[in-house]
Amino acid sequence: MIPITSFAGQTVAVFGLGGSGVASCRALKAGGAEVVAGDDSAERLAQAAREGFITADLRTVSWENFAALILTPGVPLTHPRPHWTVEMARKAGIEVIGDIELFCRERRLHAPGAPFIAITGTNGKSTTTALTAHLMREAGFDAQMGGNIGTAILSLAPPAPQRVYVIEMSSYQIDLTPSLDPSVGILLNVTEDHIDRHGSIEHYAEVKERLVVGVPRGGTAIVGVDDDFSTKAARAAEDTGKHVVRVSVQRALDDGVFLDGERIVRGAAGGTAKLVDLNGIGSLRGRHNAQNAACAASAALALGVPFDVVQRGLASFPGLAHRMEQVGQKGEVLFVNDSKGTNADAAARALSSFTNIYWIAGGKPKTGGIESLREFFPRIRKAYLIGEAAQEFSRTLEGVPQEISGTLDEAVPHAARDAAASGGHAVVLLSPACASFDQFPNFEVRGDYFRKLVLALGGVAPVKP
Missing domain, CATH: 3.40.50.720 (NAD(P)-binding Rossmann-like Domain)
Structure with missing residues (x-):
């Protein structure tokens, strides 16, 4: 405490x-x-x-x-x-x-040099927080992880000079932290979310921006610049004299960190230099996880962690439950629990990471449905639709092989059977693009139940990171 x-x-x-x-x-x-x-x-x-x-x-x-x-x-x-x-x-x-403001004041009073990494973004912040803490522990630091990720920040150990704090922050928490001053601030991305609590996307983005603008001189602001709001935040941080590391997984950057194939590289005058390689790291599959890895690696490097330690830490990262979690493998079929994929944007990240997908989707529908996912439909070998959204999703998926399973109890064994019969590498993917509240109390319970059903199939082997 x-x-x-x-x-x-x-x-x-x-x-x-x-x-x-x-x-x-x-x-x-x-x-x-x-x-x-x-x-x-x-x-x-x-x-x-x-x-x-x-x-x-x-x-x-x-x-x-x-x-x-x-x-x-x-x-x-x-x-x-x-x-x-x-x-x-x-x-x-x-x-x-809020409680994170109390922490900031206590840190300034007793251990202002204690490294403090604050992480926000509409998507990916929990994985980035867990990965950053993992990298810092791999480097031998006492890494205290908390905030929005689960452990209240004031339940962590007291600030000390060599103790690193890796804190996930929601927009609500940033709003309640007027003197937020992380040593390293990470803004991953900004897409429309929580408008009911902020009034407009512009105000929501402005709240997110405060995290990187609050980085003191001598610190590092790490900003994903693949959306307009985050690009603006990077400029705002730079305009106030902060050291800014821009990150992109969509394009090369002359001055910044970007994805080149499966390598994360740094662009600068005179060419590029490899930072880390993501090839073969199943827990960080997909472009969205490449962004998470690039930002986490940049934070660790900013605090002096050697390149080889960062690479080793990425390779040993087990991933987070319910976020592209590799539940197990049976023959050539991989089972992936992405129950945290509660909207179309999040499901798009999962669908873009695989081909030959046996997709379990549905639940309590959100505005917009899955119309935005059409570009990924050719990857779906069959869809298994559950919950309140099943009929609506079925109409959108017209032309894609599908069944109205209704529940996970039906969807999981059916998807497993069909994937095994396909005769090649396949993935049974739970990425519902929906809230869970029609059938489950939260996405965690939904994901836990999916995992239980998969393991009950028998012959499912664990997947190494």
Whole structure:
């Protein structure tokens, strides 16, 4: 745990008692602050009270003595309208911040030299975060990984000079971190998402941009420049005097890092130099993972990790569950769990990575469906459609061999049977292009169930990274 001493002797309101909210309460109390905790859930309030925190309906208390409101990222800060706690805090003239802001202040107070890598992007940030932490550990660092990826940042070990923090940040978390100052900031990409919470794609992109603009002089901003919003962010960071490493997997760069075949190279005056080679690394298959690898490798190199250590770390990276996860192989059939592919853009990344695909898709549909995936239809040998979106997807996939499986229980054995009968290398791919909420609580449960069904087939061997 990281005790938060910057509010010692003061009273702080915390709203939202999920994982990060409870971690904030514990850290503030350990640092000498008095905490008044609130939540809309009576069960969460009762649990906080059992831990010894003061709990209250924050609508009924005076805000005059609060020094700050610590807001959980899941609570609206601006759109569709500010949460009532935000309005009360502003009326009282106190700041509204999040747990990563508390970390930033504590780091500056006690270990400003501790390397801090912050990672954001619409897609790929979890894989890049896990890969970056893996590379730093491969180099012998004490790499603390957390943030949006699962472990609340204040549950990590306290800042120390040789301790590296690798933190995934959502746009919500960036919005609550006004003094964000990572040693290395990574912006992977910006595509339309979370508009309900930011009002417009432009505001969403501007929030993302803050992460790389916040890098201090002497640090490194690493920016994927394959979309217009991220290209603008790279210019903004450069205009404020930051060292910017541009990354592309779509084109060569005269000054930057780009994909050349299966090699990641650096372009500069006089030619190119190889950084790392992705050939044969199954856990980093696909152009989207090449971007993740290029950004993670660039971050490790910026912090002095040798090239050979970075290459070794890439080769040993096991990948993340539910993100192009290689569940196993049976004969010449590879089973891939990409349950995190909850929209068409994410599914496109998976579909572009394989040929001879036996595709399991469907769930709770999202706006736009799978019309944008038409260019990948020739790769699909057969589709197995599940959930609420099955009929809609079936119409879009007219001309592609398909069946309405309805559930994973039907889709997995049918896809496995047909892939095995094809007589060549094939992949059974779960990349639903849909949310899971019609049949599963979340994409993790959906992916776990897919994995269980695959392993139940028998004769499925593990796949090495």
